[in-house]
Amino acid sequence: MSKANLFYAQSGGVTAVINASACGVIETARKHKDKIGKVYAGLNGIVGALNEDLIDTNKESAKVVAALRSTPAGAFGSCRYKLKSYAENKREYERLMDVFVAHNIRYFLYNGGGDSQDTANKISQLSLEKGYPITCIGIPKTVDNDLPITDNCPGFGSVAKYVAVSIREAGLDVASMCSSSTKVFVMEVMGRHAGWIAGAAGLATEQEGDAPHIILFPEIAFNKEKFLRKVKTCVVKYGYCAIVVSEGAQNKDGSFLADAGGKDAFGHVQLGGVAPFVATMIKQELGYKYHWAVADYLQRSARHIASATDVEQAYAVGEAAVEFALAGKNAVMPVIIRGKGKKYRWRIGEARLADVANVEKMMPRNYISRDGFHITDAARDYFSPLIQGEDYPDYKNGLPQYARLKKQLEKKKLKKWIPS
């Protein structure tokens, strides 16, 4: 194959390390200038391809590209945009092909979760049918850690580290004050479908009595009586109770905890999330003074406390994606394979996009303790290596310095895209 261009796009919710994958892609592509011409990045993800908004990353200096490794969020812009099936929206796929052909793009690298891998797979198939074969490689990314086959997902280790560090620190705060002030602290973390992030917070408990004392998982139906009993036991025993609650925590009937109490008499949605809901429930039933925190985007953008392991793996999957493409592989995604043995080792493997697309990996039940309120040793063995190591960004004037890109767009060659 003659020299062709590469298109890279970021998709879905961003992470603290998705730009490390971008860095891996661009730096590796630059080492292969004989085979890869320009590396384009989609402005705001795949929507950038539809709009023919192609950022010419060759215009970014080596220094700026290197800085992507320690810059959180999606430097080229991401989007929440799922392509429909080819049957349902043929026009979009045709447009993508038109843009790829117009700009001599033969490599498509898609950095996202399950939906994105599905899209990449479809484009691969379509390109073959159209007689303009495009090498499609997925790059795993999601704080939700729910992609199959890969041992873990880049992005997860850093949010895991953030939540474990945060509940340890806030727990010490509450412990200091509990004799005369706040006795209950509730921290809400992400994870609408699975308790991976909530579970990782459990790493902060190293000795009996350490925060968090209780974790509420989406996997375990909320039992109010049992929960309140446990809260009371903790306060009596340790003087306070630090709780981590997943935003996906559910009632027995599958409804979200916060939704259940989240409407007033007029059906207006109340303001808070599940953390204030749980905190006020405790106040009402047990009378304890409480505080709560909702970390929200802070947790997934916290590059300042990223896991070094996560950063390395994010870079490695970006690098591997380019190498896979150059090796003639297609419709695959680099995955992280954990070695056997006590010492943590990992290497890059590969999975077929068809096997990855639209499959959600749930947290095993044996990661949750029998009483449903904490994690097991099996969970610790899994989580702990993923948060190892610190990879601090550079600071200037007391603040982390994150890459500022030119984001210069390639000249358009096609007509303006009008969405259906």
Add this chain to the structure above:
Amino acid sequence: MSKANLFYAQSGGVTAVINASACGVIETARKHKDKIGKVYAGLNGIVGALNEDLIDTNKESAKVVAALRSTPAGAFGSCRYKLKSYAENKREYERLMDVFVAHNIRYFLYNGGGDSQDTANKISQLSLEKGYPITCIGIPKTVDNDLPITDNCPGFGSVAKYVAVSIREAGLDVASMCSSSTKVFVMEVMGRHAGWIAGAAGLATEQEGDAPHIILFPEIAFNKEKFLRKVKTCVVKYGYCAIVVSEGAQNKDGSFLADAGGKDAFGHVQLGGVAPFVATMIKQELGYKYHWAVADYLQRSARHIASATDVEQAYAVGEAAVEFALAGKNAVMPVIIRGKGKKYRWRIGEARLADVANVEKMMPRNYISRDGFHITDAARDYFSPLIQGEDYPDYKNGLPQYARLKKQLEKKKLKKWIPS
């Protein structure tokens, strides 16, 4: 004066660096074993003195004491407990004197905010009247940065750094996604009476368009129309709007913003804080998709991202307090004095407790921009040096290792204290 014991207590809301002050006190006292016998720390602050719960810090190893420098929250326990005036509660003061006499305590070091300095001052006076003179030295501490005379308060620089880093990171997250998802992000920060913390978040804005775009200060009466207009302008201009709101943000009539809309038709207090209140107001009026975060205790316990300047100053005021006591000073507090000139320099000075007690330092109006939504260059000049430098704790297994104390109590000599 013959060799006497020292009593140290932590008071009020804790910070990321109050233990660095404790470290300064203990390490400095240990250098003067000829003059200072035991260093006692009150278990849970001044309440520990009333209960005769005196932690014998001599039982803590040099290594553990050194680790206090990088341990957040109050390692000996703090409390929300303000002694009443002597006239109102003579019994409590008598009890304190009894405990001090019983344990040969001649030095009283009180680490807290304005209330605590008032207490220390009263005890100093009383001890003279009783003919058992106790050297009383205050040690400044408060994330609120509202003590007078001192240029800044230990504890503030680290929370300032945390909020500036956090809004920078979350801002990048929103910027990545705004083309197709969240357009407005609201982060709530502490500061019920003054906008010091909210203002410090403004440091994250280094270039036009950087987050935060809007800061809501307690000092500026909330103007809904003007605010919504500004939000809309930001979304049109930058694609998104990142907002920092102080928990103390107020309406024109002085009521808190969240309180105003924080009750349902039955008068029940709603769940959320001011961040969800502001976010839903924007959704209702402008229709933008939003996210919000409430950092709560996470911000004041975030030792992992502490300001090195703050840590140094916290240690220095602890060290100075012991040196003041040994130099025969009394009823004073070490303060931080900022040098003149462009390059930031600071040194330790002293203030009389009588001048510090119960005086709140408000943020100057000229720190807030004319439109009321951001900070000025004067504010930057003030804030910026306080967040300089990183002082990372040690990590093990991916998590910061914080001091674990024995907290061994001295044998009691008095009858049990029964509070009034």
